[in-house]
Amino acid sequence: MTDSRPDESQLISEAVAYAAGLDASAVRRELSAPQGPHRWPRHRLNEVDLEWRRWRLRRWLAADEDPPGSIKLFERLAVAAGMPPAATAPLATEVGGALTTLSYDEMFPQGPLIAKAMQARVVRQVAARETDEQYAAMMLASTRRREDYLRKLPDDTWWMIGDLISEATRRACVAEIATLPASAGAAYDGGLSPGWDKEHDALVSRSCNAYLGAGPTLVAIHEDPALVAQISARMGRRMYPTRCTYLEYRPGDFLGVHTDQPTCEVSLLFTVDGEPGPMRSYFDRTATGPAALHRWVHDNGQFPDGGRDFVYRPREGFALTGRAVPHARLPQQESAFIGALFYSGLV
Ligand SMILES: [Fe+2]
Structure with a gap:
């Protein structure tokens, strides 16, 4: 019997194409409107936009992660503007689980573009209370990300x-x-x-x-x-x-x-x-x-x-x-x- 699990790299390529192809122009207009309630500066708009696409990409692959508030807002506005909500590839039900074995850090070793996502990925410790073991573990994770x-x-x-x-x-x-x-x-x-x-x-x-x-x-x-x-x-x-x-x-x-x-x-x-x-x-x-x-x-x-x-x-x-x-x-x-x-x- 052959392994019926689909090719992971092929699925990731498809998910990347899906995420890159999303049209967020209406959301961007609303978040940056000078008279609107948000008035996001351009860099925040650009960076949350990319991070929202990463979250959608991983959702498509059935990696279910709770995003920071800025991404939830971006998603809410996208759906309000007529975009279908974030979804998971139908294949995930067949396979029964996430379509990727990669963690966020393994998939995006360049690192998160927004502070909240960064803080969520690393359990922040007050430096003075950080044990040697915790420091070593964080340095090891950071070293692996840089290598990747x-x-x-x-x-x-x-x-x-x-x-x-x-x-x-x-x-x-x-x-x-x-x-x-x-x-x-x-x-x-x-x-x-x-x-x-x-x-x-x-x-x-x-x-x-x-x-x-x-x-x-x-x-x-x-x-x-x-x-x-x-x-x-x-x-x-x-x-x-x-x-x-x-x-x-x-x-x-x-x-x-x-x-x-x-x-x-x-x-x-x-x-x-x-x-x-x-x-x-x-x-x-x-x-x-x-x-x-x-x-x-x-x-x-x-x-x-x-x-x-x-x-x-x-x-x-x-x-x-x-x-x-x-x-x-x-x-x-x-x-x-x-x-x-x-x-x-x-x-
Ligand atoms: Fe520099």
């Missing part, structure tokens, strides 16, 4: 885009920055203790620079279908715009060595104005595990020697798989404005 994630990446972990924007667009970006509210500068919330963050599967350290937000010009570059298609082709899977911002660096500002959050699998950076110093990428540390990265930062500080420095000229884009590759920006000599565009995958 690295296997998803292409061989080329960075690339340059020669003519990312025209000179006219660059000038439009300069004009747009002038319309944004002045920021006193905010430290990246990576925390004050450089090292491995096992909850976010990321290397964190200190930074000092200003996040200025975005306007329609930057958003249009971010969402340009040809650009998104190019990034997806490079990554070997469909990528989605998540968030974008202008960054201001004043003399002395810096970004300590770190790896990016799940919402920034790919960073695409370009100079809008000024003279930014080099962006340093430690490609030879990409395959390094969390425990060794933790020690590396402790022993060498947040600007370790080595790495490769990139200076990108105006109109030129530098794309980096920053969730994998540790990177830093050394203390700046001059003022500069940078455009930063971030992308992540559904799977």
Whole structure:
């Protein structure tokens, strides 16, 4: 007698196609309406949208998980707008159980895009009460996720885009920055203790620079279908715009060595104005595990020697798989404005 269980990878491919094909435009309009009750910012809309698709994908495969409130709201609005409710593939009844053996973390090792999902996946402990055994178990889980994630990446972990924007667009970006509210500068919330963050599967350290937000010009570059298609082709899977911002660096500002959050699998950076110093990428540390990265930062500080420095000229884009590759920006000599565009995958 042969095993009648269907091929899992084939089922997952079908579920991914189903989830990617859902039309959430009505929900997005409602959640972002300026006069509406929700008024979600664009990055939240993008990230919950992707996370809702992941939840639908897993529901289709009969993996039944209770989603955070933001996903429940997204689902409720989708159904109210006429979409059939989340469903499970009929095959699941025949087979009698989930159609996938993969956990959420095994299916999406890049990590959840919204904080509530992140917190649900890791049982949070107050650090002081964390036992050695708990710490070791969480580090092991984080290490496995990073290993799984690295296997998803292409061989080329960075690339340059020669003519990312025209000179006219660059000038439009300069004009747009002038319309944004002045920021006193905010430290990246990576925390004050450089090292491995096992909850976010990321290397964190200190930074000092200003996040200025975005306007329609930057958003249009971010969402340009040809650009998104190019990034997806490079990554070997469909990528989605998540968030974008202008960054201001004043003399002395810096970004300590770190790896990016799940919402920034790919960073695409370009100079809008000024003279930014080099962006340093430690490609030879990409395959390094969390425990060794933790020690590396402790022993060498947040600007370790080595790495490769990139200076990108105006109109030129530098794309980096920053969730994998540790990177830093050394203390700046001059003022500069940078455009930063971030992308992540559904799977
Ligand atoms: Fe980064």
